[in-house]
Amino acid sequence: MTERVGFIGLGVMGRPMAQNLIRAGYRMHVCARRPESLEPLVAQGAVACASPAELAAGCDVVCTMVTAGADVEAVVMGKAGIMAGARPGLVVIDHSTIPPATARRVAQTLAARGVDFLDAPVSGGGQGAIDATLSIMVGGHEPVFARAEPLLRRMGKTVLRIGDSGAGQVAKAANQLAIVLALVGLAEAFTLARASGVDPARVLEALRGGAAASRVLEAMGPKMADRDFRPGVEARLHHKDVQIALDCAAAVGLAAPGAAVAAQTFNALMARGGARHDSSAVLTVVEAMRRPQASGSSA
Amino acid sequence: MTERVGFIGLGVMGRPMAQNLIRAGYRMHVCARRPESLEPLVAQGAVACASPAELAAGCDVVCTMVTAGADVEAVVMGKAGIMAGARPGLVVIDHSTIPPATARRVAQTLAARGVDFLDAPVSGGGQGAIDATLSIMVGGHEPVFARAEPLLRRMGKTVLRIGDSGAGQVAKAANQLAIVLALVGLAEAFTLARASGVDPARVLEALRGGAAASRVLEAMGPKMADRDFRPGVEARLHHKDVQIALDCAAAVGLAAPGAAVAAQTFNALMARGGARHDSSAVLTVVEAMRRPQASGSSA
Numbered sequence: 001m002t003e004r005v006g007f008i009g010l011g012v013m014g015r016p017m018a019q020n021l022i023r024a025g026y027r028m029h030v031c032a033r034r035p036e037s038l039e040p041l042v043a044q045g046a047v048a049c050a051s052p053a054e055l056a057a058g059c060d061v062v063c064t065m066v067t068a069g070a071d072v073e074a075v076v077m078g079k080a081g082i083m084a085g086a087r088p089g090l091v092v093i094d095h096s097t098i099p100p101a102t103a104r105r106v107a108q109t110l111a112a113r114g115v116d117f118l119d120a121p122v123s124g125g126g127q128g129a130i131d132a133t134l135s136i137m138v139g140g141h142e143p144v145f146a147r148a149e150p151l152l153r154r155m156g157k158t159v160l161r162i163g164d165s166g167a168g169q170v171a172k173a174a175n176q177l178a179i180v181l182a183l184v185g186l187a188e189a190f191t192l193a194r195a196s197g198v199d200p201a202r203v204l205e206a207l208r209g210g211a212a213a214s215r216v217l218e219a220m221g222p223k224m225a226d227r228d229f230r231p232g233v234e235a236r237l238h239h240k241d242v243q244i245a246l247d248c249a250a251a252v253g254l255a256a257p258g259a260a261v262a263a264q265t266f267n268a269l270m271a272r273g274g275a276r277h278d279s280s281a282v283l284t285v286v287e288a289m290r291r292p293q294a295s296g297s298s299a
Numbered sequence: 300m301t302e303r304v305g306f307i308g309l310g311v312m313g314r315p316m317a318q319n320l321i322r323a324g325y326r327m328h329v330c331a332r333r334p335e336s337l338e339p340l341v342a343q344g345a346v347a348c349a350s351p352a353e354l355a356a357g358c359d360v361v362c363t364m365v366t367a368g369a370d371v372e373a374v375v376m377g378k379a380g381i382m383a384g385a386r387p388g389l390v391v392i393d394h395s396t397i398p399p400a401t402a403r404r405v406a407q408t409l410a411a412r413g414v415d416f417l418d419a420p421v422s423g424g425g426q427g428a429i430d431a432t433l434s435i436m437v438g439g440h441e442p443v444f445a446r447a448e449p450l451l452r453r454m455g456k457t458v459l460r461i462g463d464s465g466a467g468q469v470a471k472a473a474n475q476l477a478i479v480l481a482l483v484g485l486a487e488a489f490t491l492a493r494a495s496g497v498d499p500a501r502v503l504e505a506l507r508g509g510a511a512a513s514r515v516l517e518a519m520g521p522k523m524a525d526r527d528f529r530p531g532v533e534a535r536l537h538h539k540d541v542q543i544a545l546d547c548a549a550a551v552g553l554a555a556p557g558a559a560v561a562a563q564t565f566n567a568l569m570a571r572g573g574a575r576h577d578s579s580a581v582l583t584v585v586e587a588m589r590r591p592q593a594s595g596s597s598a
Contacts, residue, residue, distance in 0.1 A: 100495070123509025135509030158508025162501045170495045171502045174488035178511040181484025182477070184557040189473035192544065195551040196399070196469045202461045203470045209457025210422025210434030212477040214513030245491065252494040253590025257563075258483040261556045291552025 004029060005151065006059040008052055008075055008082075009096070010037040013122065014065035016129040017095070017155045021063075022046060024154040031055045052076075053085030061151060062086075065095040068240055069102035076106055088114030093148055095136075097121045097176065097237075099244050100166035101251070103139065107165040116144040119165065121172035122156060125219065125233060133157040137175070139168035173248045176241035180262040182216040183238070183279060187265070187286040190224045195290055200225040223280040232278035239266040239275070303328060304450065305358040307351055307374055307381075308395070309336040312421065313364035315428040316394070316454045320362075321345060323453040330354045351375075352384030360450060361385075364394040367539060368401035375405055387413030392447055394435075396420045396475065396536075398543050399465035400550065402438065406464040415443040418464065420471035421455060424518065424532060432456040436474070438467035472547045475540035479561040481515040482537070482578060486564070486585040489523045494589055499524040522579040531577035538565040538574070 006029040007018035018041055022028045028046035031054070032038050038048050049055035052075050056062050062082055064075055072094055076082045082092060092110060094103065094117070103119035110117045118140035128134045134156035138145055145161045152159045162171045193203040204225045207217055223229060242263045249256040268285040269277075305328040306317035317340055321327045327345040330353070331337050337347050348354035351374050355361050361381055363374055371393055375381045381391060391409060393402065393416070402418035409416045417439035427433045433455035437444055444460040451458045461470045492502040503524045506516055522528060541562045548555040567584040568576075 123505070123511060125510055128509070135505050135507075137505045156508075158505065160501060160505050160508075162505065163497050167495075167497050170492055170497045171505045174492045174497075174502050175506050175509060175511045177488045177491065178481070178484040178506060178516070181487070181557070182481045182511075182513065185477040185480025185484075185561075188480070188544075188548070188553075188555045188557050189476045191553060192476065192548055192551070192555070193469055193473045195553050196466075196547065198462050198466050198469045198473075202459055203473050206422070206434050206436045206457065206459050206461065206470045207474050207477060208434075209455075209459075210427070210474060211424055211514050211518070212422060212474045212481075214481065214515065215510050216513065217477070219510070245487075248495065249487070249491055252491070254487075254490060254494050254585075255588035256487045256491070256585070257560045257588075258480070258487050258557070261560050262484075264556075286553075286555070289554035289556075 003027070003061055003151070004059045006031065006049070006055040006062040007065070008032070008055065008062065009065035010041060011065070012126045013095070013129045015040065016126070017063070017065060018046070019044065020132045020155050021151065026151065029055050029059055051080035052082045053080040055085065056082040056090060057085035057087070059090065061091045061093065061148065063093045063095060067096060069098035072096050072098050072102065072106060077109060083110065083113060083115070086113060086115045091116045091118070091144060091148055093118045093120050095120050095122050097172050097241050097244065098169060099247060100169040100173065103169045104166040107140065116141065117165070118144055118148055119168040120152065121168055123172065123175050129155070136160070137162050137168040137171035139163055139166050170248065173241070173245040176238065177245040177256070177259050179216055180238055180242045180266070181258050182214060183220060183282055184262050184265055186217060186220060186224060187283040190283060191286045191290060220280040223278055224283045227283070229277040229281040231276065232280065234276050235266060235269050235279045235281055236275040238279045239270055242266055302326070302359045302450070303357060305330065305348070305354040305361040306364070307354065307361065308364035309340065310364070311425045312394070312428045314339065315425070316362070316364060317345070318343065319431045319453050320450065325450065328354050328358055350379035351381045352379040354384065355381040355389060356384035356386070358389065360390045360392065360447065362392045362394060366395060368397035371395050371397050371401065371405060376408060382409065382412060382414070385412060385414045390415045390417070390443060390447060392417045392419050394419050394421050396471050396540055396543065397468060398546060399468040399472065402468045403465040406439065415440065416464070417443055417447055418467040419451065420467055422471065422474050428454070435459070436461050436467040436470035438462055438465050469547065472540070472544040475537065476544040476555070476558050478515055479537055479541045479565070480557050481513060482519060482581055483561050483564050485516060485519060485523060486582040489582060490585045490589060519579040522577055523582045526582070528576040528580040530575065531579065533575050534565060534568050534578045534580055535574040537578045538569055541565055
């Protein structure tokens with residue numbers, strides 16, 4: 001518990017994850033582009049560092065929670081990046097959702113410097129991060145996982161080594177593929193109900209009680225029933241993730257027509273300006289594929 | 300509780316539903332094409348009737364749980380059907396999943412004879428029927444629902460009047476649309492994992508712990524991970540249901556590309572001879588859209 005841990009990426013997910021590590025007694029080091037991201041953590045005793053390189057130089061483990069593959073590569077291999085400050089024996093744990101191929105490339109680059117890497121994307125959303133109930137899907141060498149596991153268990157409830165480097169990201173791609181298809185299903189379901197003159201709130205209640213019950217329904221169904229698209233999970237993130245899943249499928253020679261429909265639905269949502277709306281706003285894309293209503297229609 | 304109740308359609312769902320009504324003290328009348336379907340219920344005290352007409356003549360409420368719209372129309376309006384024996388004041392409750400338009404037509408036909416009708420499709424599967432934890436989605440007049448509700452609550456935990464005649468079937472179509480899209484998402488997710496050399500059983504465990512957790516995952520995920528397609532829910536039923544959802548969407552002028560992909564996936568499963576396999580066998584359709592593997596491949 002006296003390990004020195006660095007955390008880079010202190011957003012909706014990263015901040016509560018880092019706070020759970022502080023609470024667990026880890027000596028936290030943080031670094032962020034925006035000073036206001038650092039403040040709550042420094043107030044809890046974290047050490048602010050000027051760059052990922054400086055942070056890495058003073059830590060035994062560095063966690064990253066940024067957005068896309070390019071962000072991870074910049075933070076690790078860019079100017080004043082983690083690699084510039086890392087000593088052999090450092091463990092880098094990336095919690096971002098990025099392509100498995102990028103994770104493998106970063107792992108190989110770090111391995112050449114004697115630095116260990118785990119891809120460790122998470123599922124469970126902001127609330128799961130706060131409650132430390134995330135599902136954490138890990139790819140990498142077993143001994144490195146064993147060393148990191150106690151730390152990961154301070155942030156997640158389901159902590160699983162899926163396989164070698166990249167396997168965590170494959171599991172996350174599968175996870176996101178399941179979620180976005182479920183979302184498209186709900187968007188079409190609620191629009192069908194509304195277009196048929198049926199109260200979506202009643203349909204939500206019915207779905208909750210039967211075989212359609214799901215965490216996606218609990219999180220997104222009320223937003224769809226109320227047409228309230230404040231995030232939540234920003235649609236741009238699922239847009240990125242479904243593209244990762246499609247790219248993975250193409251890489252292994254798999255057709256995925258369901259994922260393709262979901263990707264196009266999210267493309268349409270981006271085109272409509274919905275990037276920072278909640279992901280449940282895919283409802284509006286489905287609604288736009290509906291016969292115009294006569295004025296004064298009940299639906 | 301002294302009401303005389305008839306039950307027609309004593310399969311995987313109907314039998315346990317009727318048995319729950321017997322346990323609750325209703326005087327049960329049954330009728331089936333195959334004598335072996337009657338036996339367990341007669342052994343519990345149910346009265347066997349020769350036809351739906353004879354059954355209806357001796358009952359205050361008749362429940363039906365058959366397969367498709369044509370089956371409901373035959374049982375209600377066919378030769379020696381319910382209508383042939385019904386007296387004014389009878390309540391017919393159909394638990395089958397059929398098109399809303401068919402439910403409305405049956406309701407209108409019965410109303411002309413003074414017979415009340417509720418569409419009351421259910422969700423929750425065979426186990427939900429046994430445990431009386433079904434979600435029951437009801438369409439029809441409020442006073443008729445109020446009269447039927449105590450009986451419905453002996454078979455289901457979530458019993459909701461969704462709206463007027465047909466509204467229960469609209470909710471069920473929405474429910475099934477959500478389920479089949481979730482199924483396609485899981486089929487693509489597990490195939491992506493396998494094709495990437497990742498153990499689907501580990502992926503299943505990770506998905507269960509995060510935002511992808513769902514009742515569909517619990518019921519179908521293990522079958523997909525193990526490639527064990529014994530039913531469960533026979534694929535021909537979801538095949539029928541997704542077509543109902545597509546027809547409903549067309550009727551209200553709604554494009555539903557997600558439902559279309561699911562429908563095509565189930566069409567392909569029917570074409571492959573999977574009608575009576577578990578619905579999770581849609582996995583095999585996705586697997587067939589994958590690059591052939593070199594012999595001895597790990598995946």
